[in-house]
Amino acid sequence: MTTNSWHSILVIYLASLALDYSLEMGIHLEKSAYLALAGNFLRSNELSKVIDVVKEMVKSQHSLGVYHGAMLIHMLGFGRRPSLAAEALDLLPDDQKGLSAYTALMDVYISAGSPEKAMKILGEMREREIMPSLGTYDVLLSGLEKTSDFQRETSSLRKEQKSLVASTRFRENVHVEDKICM
Numbered sequence: 001m002t003t004n005s006w007h008s009i010l011v012i013y014l015a016s017l018a019l020d021y022s023l024e025m026g027i028h029l030e031k032s033a034y035l036a037l038a039g040n041f042l043r044s045n046e047l048s049k050v051i052d053v054v055k056e057m058v059k060s061q062h063s064l065g066v067y068h069g070a071m072l073i074h075m076l077g078f079g080r081r082p083s084l085a086a087e088a089l090d091l092l093p094d095d096q097k098g099l100s101a102y103t104a105l106m107d108v109y110i111s112a113g114s115p116e117k118a119m120k121i122l123g124e125m126r127e128r129e130i131m132p133s134l135g136t137y138d139v140l141l142s143g144l145e146k147t148s149d150f151q152r153e154t155s156s157l158r159k160e161q162k163s164l165v166a167s168t169r170f171r172e173n174v175h176v177e178d179k180i181c182m
Contacts, residue, residue, distance in 0.1 A: 006074060009046045010074050011040060011044075012040060012041070012046065015040040015041065015049075016046075016049065017025060017057070018033075019037055019049070019052065019053060020040055024131070028056075028060035029056070029060065029169065030109040031046065031057070031062040032112055032133075034053055034054075034056065034057045034062060035068075037053045038050050038053040038054065038072070039047075042079075045079060047076055047079050047081050047084050048084065050072070050076070050084070050088075051084055051087055051088065051091070051123070053065055054072070054088060054091050055091060058091055062095075063093065063096065064092065064096065065096065066096050066098055066100055067100070068102070069089075069092045069096050069100075069101050069156050070100035070101045070104040070174060071086070071104075072105070073085045073088050073104040073105050073108060074100055074104045074108070077104070077107065077108025077109075077111060077112070078107070078111075079104070080134065081111070082108050082109060082112045082114065082117075085104075085105055085108045086105060086108075089101055089102075089105050092146075097128070098130060099125075099130055099131075099132070099133055099136065102122075102125040102130060102136070103122055103126070103132075103133070103135060103139055105118075105121050105135065106121050106122060106139050106140060107139045109121065109143075110139060110142065110143030110144075111143075112139070114150070115143050115144050115146075115147055115149070116149075118139075118140060118143060118144075119144075119150065119153060119159045120139075120142065121134075132164075133164075133167070134159070134161065134164060134165065135165070137157055137158075137160065138161075138162035141157055141158060141161070142156055144157070
């Protein structure tokens with residue numbers, strides 16, 4: 001093994017020890033420490049450990065934030081772990097379960113070949129009265145166009161997207177989450 005390989009193994013081992021020790025001793029860490037641990041686990045593809053870190057962050061009343069929450073969902077999906085991505089969404093406080101987090105999870109499901117789950121997430125999002133952005137429509141349409149099972153939904157989504165394009169041209173204020181999903 002090379003020196004870099006040993007270094008990577010040691011870093012992950014120490015990160016695991018730090019997390020386990022803080023859990024065992026009931027120590028709540030600073031937000032930056034949790035983010036550093038999550039980053040180490042993401043880089044080493046220890047994705048279930050990332051969820052453990054996020055759970056502890058939530059218990060310690062630290063917030064991932066809208067951007068980090070959506071990025072985490074996206075990265076867990078990129079790691080081919082849609083169930084962990086869904087769990088990450090569930091761990092977010094309600095005020096952070098917004099457009100970008102839902103769109104990220106829809107993208108995860110589309111990439112995993114589960115467009116029906118993406119459509120279910122769209123339904124949940126709408127129940128919470130969160131309106132899709134152009135990016136949300138792009139994600140859904142790119143996945144739904146690959147299957148013949150959702151022709152009616154694809155047509156309906158395409159009409160909604162065109163309507164949104166027409167109405168957004170005249171909007172002066174664009175919400176931050178809309179910008180993240182564009």
